[in-house]
């Protein structure tokens with residue numbers, strides 16, 4: 490009987506095959522490939538449309554963990570695998586992947602704030618976060634305030650009755666202040682506000698944000714997780730279901746979909762992240778220590794060195810350091826000399842987006858009255874995977890040029 494059924498099915502199949510026009514076959518093909526391919530790589534599942542088995546099953550809910558797959562915007566198996574792995578490493582409840590780190594920042598603001606609320610950010614916050622807060626949030630009736638990154642428990646003096654969200658970034662962008670996260674989260678929670686941490690510097694590895702009281706973390710996966718300067722992605726990880734619901738709905742409404750191809754590259758990058766992180770940590774520490782002994786340098790802003798504001802907090806809360814730190818030249822060096830030092834570097838390339846395999850350098854002008862008075866003497870360095878002796882030799886020859894130019 491079974492054989493007869495099989496034969497009938499085959500006949501029908503053949504008939505269908507022959508009866509279809511080639512143009513239909515382009516879309517509804519009966520071509521077959523061998524099954525059972527087992528590989529170590531995550532397949533790249535691209536897809537906008539998701540098919541449902543029956544009309545009654547069709548729905549557009551964003552939470553694929555609850556209802557299964559409904560639309561590529563909310564995740565394909567590739568994007569959700571990256572989300573799950575970031576979440577596992579950060580020890581959160583759930584993670585949502587965004588098209589970049591800055592997208593993760595604006596998405597968090599839009600999901601957790603409304604007109605009439607007050608948000609607090611450290612003075613050391615990543616520049617484009619400040620731009621979004623001042624330029625967009627204020628336009629939509631959100632009050633934006635800034636607090637000194639070293640505030641700790643004293644942040645309570647900055648709270649208003651409508652303070653709903655407190656941002657942290659530790660260490661701070663460019664100036665590298667390490668924050669007292671437990672003190673800040675405790676004060677914020679006592680006031681009924683949520684806390685968010687930009688956890689990009691620690692790659693979500695060296696600071697256990699949720700254990701220190703943070704409610705939401707974000708990372709630019711563009712940096713360490715991608716690891717090769719060839720993709721843009723972000724992540725938002727939450728402590729609990731309640732915050733996940735608020736973010737999930739906003740993610741759907743904003744339409745912040747991430748590319749599965751980029752997610753697949755990030756998944757590949759993640760596999761080597763442990764060895765890359767260890768290598769850049771060692772190189773950055775070696776270079777930072779070497780620079781501490783140089784007469785041209787006033788300050789080395791590396792969280793693992795006592796010269797960095799908040800170093801004691803780094804020792805208390807972090808389990809490692811990454812490859813990004815800053816130096817401040819002594820006051821006698823002019824802006825032109827600092828620029829000449831940068832231009833003299835050969836291995837350190839001039840570029841913003843760190844976390845890859847190439848060493849980078851960038852200069853910043855710190856002119857704001859509320860920021861440390863480093864002026865144009867601050868230079869940010871990122872150590873990549875080049876040999877440390879070559880990196881030190883490169884910095885040494887560039888410093889040598891500085892001295893020669895001075896005389």
Ligand SMILES: Cc1ncc(COP(=O)(O)O)c(C=O)c1O
Pocket residue numbers: 589590591592615662687689690708709710711721722723841842843
């Ligand atoms: C600390 C920090 N947060 C967020 C971002 C934004 O990430 P993306 O460049 O992926 O938008 C960056 C990028 O420079 C960053 O350094």
